[in-house]
Amino acid sequence: MATRFSRRVLFFIGVGVGLPALLLALLGIFLTLRISRAVEDQAQRYDSYMSKQVADAFEQELLSQMTRSIALAENAARQGGGRPEILAALQAGDTELGKPHVVVLDELTGYSLEMFNGQPVVYDPRPGGLWFVGLMLQGPDGQIMGAGGWIFDPRKFLITRLQTVIQDRLPANPRMYGGYESTRKLSFELLGPEGRLAFVRQPYDLGEARTEALGGPFEGYRIRVGVTSVAAVVLAERFVGFEVTFIALMLLSIMLAAIFGLRYTLRQVELAQLKSSFVSNVTHELKTPIALIRLAVETLEMQRYSSPAEGERFLRTIARETEKLSQLVDNILDFARLESGRPVFQLGPIDPADVVRDAVETFKPRLDDQRFKVETEIPASLPTVMGDARALNHCILNLLDNAVKYSRERREIRVSAGSREGRVTISVADRGIGIPPGDQQRVFEKFVRLGDGLIHDVKGAGLGLALVHQIMRAHHGRVELVSTPGEGSTFTLVLPVAAEDSAAPAAEAQTGS
Numbered sequence: 001m002a003t004r005f006s007r008r009v010l011f012f013i014g015v016g017v018g019l020p021a022l023l024l025a026l027l028g029i030f031l032t033l034r035i036s037r038a039v040e041d042q043a044q045r046y047d048s049y050m051s052k053q054v055a056d057a058f059e060q061e062l063l064s065q066m067t068r069s070i071a072l073a074e075n076a077a078r079q080g081g082g083r084p085e086i087l088a089a090l091q092a093g094d095t096e097l098g099k100p101h102v103v104v105l106d107e108l109t110g111y112s113l114e115m116f117n118g119q120p121v122v123y124d125p126r127p128g129g130l131w132f133v134g135l136m137l138q139g140p141d142g143q144i145m146g147a148g149g150w151i152f153d154p155r156k157f158l159i160t161r162l163q164t165v166i167q168d169r170l171p172a173n174p175r176m177y178g179g180y181e182s183t184r185k186l187s188f189e190l191l192g193p194e195g196r197l198a199f200v201r202q203p204y205d206l207g208e209a210r211t212e213a214l215g216g217p218f219e220g221y222r223i224r225v226g227v228t229s230v231a232a233v234v235l236a237e238r239f240v241g242f243e244v245t246f247i248a249l250m251l252l253s254i255m256l257a258a259i260f261g262l263r264y265t266l267r268q269v270e271l272a273q274l275k276s277s278f279v280s281n282v283t284h285e286l287k288t289p290i291a292l293i294r295l296a297v298e299t300l301e302m303q304r305y306s307s308p309a310e311g312e313r314f315l316r317t318i319a320r321e322t323e324k325l326s327q328l329v330d331n332i333l334d335f336a337r338l339e340s341g342r343p344v345f346q347l348g349p350i351d352p353a354d355v356v357r358d359a360v361e362t363f364k365p366r367l368d369d370q371r372f373k374v375e376t377e378i379p380a381s382l383p384t385v386m387g388d389a390r391a392l393n394h395c396i397l398n399l400l401d402n403a404v405k406y407s408r409e410r411r412e413i414r415v416s417a418g419s420r421e422g423r424v425t426i427s428v429a430d431r432g433i434g435i436p437p438g439d440q441q442r443v444f445e446k447f448v449r450l451g452d453g454l455i456h457d458v459k460g461a462g463l464g465l466a467l468v469h470q471i472m473r474a475h476h477g478r479v480e481l482v483s484t485p486g487e488g489s490t491f492t493l494v495l496p497v498a499a500e501d502s503a504a505p506a507a508e509a510q511t512g513s
Contacts, residue, residue, distance in 0.1 A: 043233040051212035051225040057169040063116040069094040073148040077137040098152035105146045114216045122147040123217040131217040159198045166200045185231040191222040204229045289321040345388035353382045359396035377416040383497040391471045398464040399491045403430035426493040434485040444469040
């Protein structure tokens with residue numbers, strides 16, 4: 001009886017352990033195959049990504065060569081030289097791309113234009129598979145007078161530069177996902193109308209390869225990226241069977257790890273969400289100064305200025321906006337301190353008119369770049385307010401940034417300041433998409449993104465207006481909003497005028513709960 005009972009117990013224990021083990025083994029095999037397929041899909045997506053990167057790298061390689069070779073011609077054009085002088089300057093420079101050629105402005109009709117890394121490149125087909133490719137030239141008055149370039153052979157260029165692009169140009173890109181080491185296990189093939197023209201490393205399986213067509217003057221050529229025999233996806237395919245064999249030995253560990261793994265995963269998801277929100281917020285708040293710095297740098301790199309004084313102005317903009325980056329980081333930390341009720345701002349007597357002018361001047365390059373018409377109505381002086389100039393400047397920049405982002409065809413912004421009933425007002429008005437009445441209070445909440453499709457076309461984390469609202473609370477002021485959908489919005493900062501005895505030592509602003 002006892003023996004039969006023991007057997008039954010052992011049977012049920014065996015079934016209790018074996019059946020789950022079998023189910024887990026089958027699940028493990030299924031998941032292993034799924035993971036193997038996911039690795040293959042990821043490899044294919046990465047191949048597609050890399051093919052696009054190589055295509056971009058060829059464009060950058062061509063642009064780099066053109067930029068170096070056209071320098072003398074650009075100088076000749078700016079000095080008022082005609083076609084013979086510019087052509088002579090091109091011939092005096094590097095002619096590796098091909099025979100120099102100059103096209104005056106009137107002859108550019110019918111030519112194609114494409115942006116290579118933010119630089120306009122002009123191109124046009126020629127007989128025999130050749131192409132004209134060139135860059136715009138500016139005359140002494142800064143106006144476009146034509147294009148200088150070369151009649152070049154894209155086939156020769158692509159074949160001779162494939163190794164350079166893969167070994168030098170790709171590693172020089174710091175934003176390339178996976179880094180240079182990942183490319184060492186990939187094959188790169190240059191394909192033309194007649195088939196493969198050149199390659200770097202033999203592919204393992206053409207079925208896994210991905211192809212990207214080249215554009216512009218490289219039309220008709222393609223880049224195919226695939227894996228080599230030592231790629232991770234190939235090794236994964238070879239070891240799937242080996243891994244399945246050992247799944248049964250890992251079942252007990254999986255069961256024990258599942259409990260702790262679930263708790264750990266949930267905690268990591270929470271941390272990931274917090275991190276994602278933080279990164280999104282920081283990205284949103286740093287976007288404006290980074291964009292201004294980038295605009296100034298590109299202007300200096302391309303020498304799009306008419307005098308040394310104007311170049312010095314862009315250098316000053318870079319220095320000023322670099323300082324703003326540090327200040328904006330401090331403001332993000334201030335937001336956290338405001339939420340916790342700790343002191344943040346050092347308030348002192350300031351002239352709000354100066355703050356408004358400084359903010360508009362800081363933002364002016366971006367407004368000019370995006371062709372906004374800006375109207376300002378700022379009195380010579382305004383009543384003094386007790387405030388933190390840096391924080392108020394940040395508020396105005398946020399409002400200007402929102403006005404730019406949410407404007408469509410009517411690119412008009414009006415910035416005004418004034419005083420009323422013992423308070424100073426600073427208004428930023430746009431002619432953008434507007435805000436529905438039911439959402440006008442929600443826009444000042446943290447991380448709020450309205451459901452309107454137009455608004456979702458604009459990137460952001462919903463922190464800008466919340467930060468403006470908190471800063472105004474710390475200054476004992478408020479933000480007023482008047483908006484009509486389809487007509488635009490007006491945000492007004494309302495600040496109390498400083499008392500007559502405002503010369504007292506500056507007080508620290510604290511939030512209220």
